[in-house]
Amino acid sequence: MKELQKFAYPIFFAVMAVLPHLLNDRWQAVAITFLIFSVVALSQDIILGKSGMFNMGQALFFGMGAYTTAILNNLFGWPIMATIPLAILIPAIFGVLLAGPIVHLRGDYLLVVTIGFNIVFVQVLQNNLGGVTGGPNGIFGLDSLSAFGLNLMSQISVYYFAFVVLLLTLWIMHNLEKSKPGRALHYLREDQLAAESIGINTRIYKIFAFGLGAGIAGLAGTVYATQYSAVSPEAFEFIQSVLFFSIVLVGGSSVPGVLLGVFVMFVLPEIFREFATWRFFIFGFAMIAAMILRPRGIVPATFGKIPKFLIKESSHGA
Amino acid sequence: MDIFLQQLANGLTIGSMFALVALGYTMVYGVMRLINFAHGDMVAASAFVGLTIYTQVMGQATSLGAVIVIFLLAALTMAVVGVILERVAYRPLREAPRLSAVVSALGASLVIQNGIMLIWGPRMRIFPELVPQVYWDLGGVVISLIQVIILALSLILMVTLYLFVEKTRMGAAIRASSIDQDAARLMGINVNNVIALIFIIGSSLGAVGGLFIGLYYRGITFNMGWQYGLYAFIAAILGGIGNIPGAMLGGMLLGLFNAFIAGYVSSTWADAFTFILLILILIVRPTGILGERVAEKV
16 A cells, blocks of 8 residues: 555646646536545544544535635735635634534534534524625625736636645645644544543644644635635535535545545536436445445555554444 | 514424424434434425325325324334334444444435435425314414424323333333443343334334424425434434433423524524524533433443
8 A cells, every 4th residue: 555655646646737738627627626625625634534523514614714715805805815824814713712612522412513613604604794794695706816916817727726735735634644743633533531641632632633624624715715706605504514524434534535535526426417416315325335345434544654463453433 | 472472382383393303313322322314304204205195195185084194104104214224324334433324324314315306306395284274363372273283292202202111111121222232132132123113213203293394384395304303403412312301301492492583583593593502502511401421431
């Protein structure tokens, strides 16, 4: 697997780098969607897969980033690029504030509370709180991307924007795994009690994971708002969170698994458009089958560089 | 005062529907420690099954006998679906990591929800008027016959269920399995049968809830299961999940809360207030109102 990955990643990056020049407009848009949703799914993976917290409200942070960009650009005239710091910070701060009082909740309770956050968020958007969210229609007519005085309005530049964000996310996740917080999250995911007893402040690290995941999702939101030059509440409904939740677990919370999951969930339906109405019916069966056949996901995550013969297969889960 | 009494009546009606559906969640959670996400969609499916039985099988009859047959057939259908669901989607995952079963439940939910859409179409359907439109005006408070029937029948079902679980041998087996499955098995209880029984009871109560939703709101859509299911699930958590009287209490409280928010504040904010209430209760008392404080097993 490791040898395969050594070749697979450079090939994947090379293909993704030249891809937009081989595609027409429609498929470029699909490719951008793939990149954006991959970033959101990976940010969900930090909270759900890496830290083992049942978060089913990731669309909230994604939407918060998108709305931050849209509001700052549309109402206050900030260029898209200038909104990025706040589009990361605001969701991250909300992630920390919302997670603070709830991270101690048991798995299923946490899941329901995060669903609740997501639904409250969408209702706030729809009711146009503070008169800035544009109500059920959302906000449209954002400026196009520009940097260093150049106007980058083509779809290809949005693609590379999304691609850079994905690379950044992968780099963060790669470093996270090798860092102290990453190890702490891994331990608390495997066994919270044991992690606490070796001196890991689980509460701080759980909140940290929420903040990090929320910030990355917020950045993805900026790209999303740029792609459609519009945002509306239904793009961040909690059914989206359900999809991200499922992608991470079916994929196995590893990078290849999550990317595969995003591909199956969002790209395949574009290829098989005639089956559009059957989409979720088939996915539902696929989710059940995948879990029965591979309960740990299609491509289960491995942690660190522990030789295989040293890893004991455990039957109990997160 | 009129608004108060009116919303009290409405709240009790909605609350008893929530409670019926919540029982399905809480019983499954009590024994299997699994949120059965497909339950809400089964409730929605029941309304559509009832509609089809009414038009295709009963020839649009609305006599008392016909209505009883519709209720029984819909409950029977959903009980069968519930048992199949458990057998196919949940039983193979009993020993798997908890999250795998959650994903399987979400998958089952998508299958049922979109199955309804493929069979009955994506548009809203109108549920038949099985109960005559009779209203009583009690000094400014209007109560309909449907509300009285929903409230009375729900109470009868809930009391029956409570007595069944508390007073019979099968009920004792259910309680034993929810405390400790392995110990229950050692006592000679067939836990697989208990779980099948729970799905039969939960699904048929949910089916009755679905027909009530059809009768009360009239418009039924294929994706309404998520909404009612989520509310019912919140009701189960409010009362303390796994606790049967708790689900009844939670359902009633949530129904009243919703009705008063809609009556006094605004119905566009009802969802947000409901979830804020849930979040506050979980922060203050994480195991719900009637839930026992138990340390998580290590």
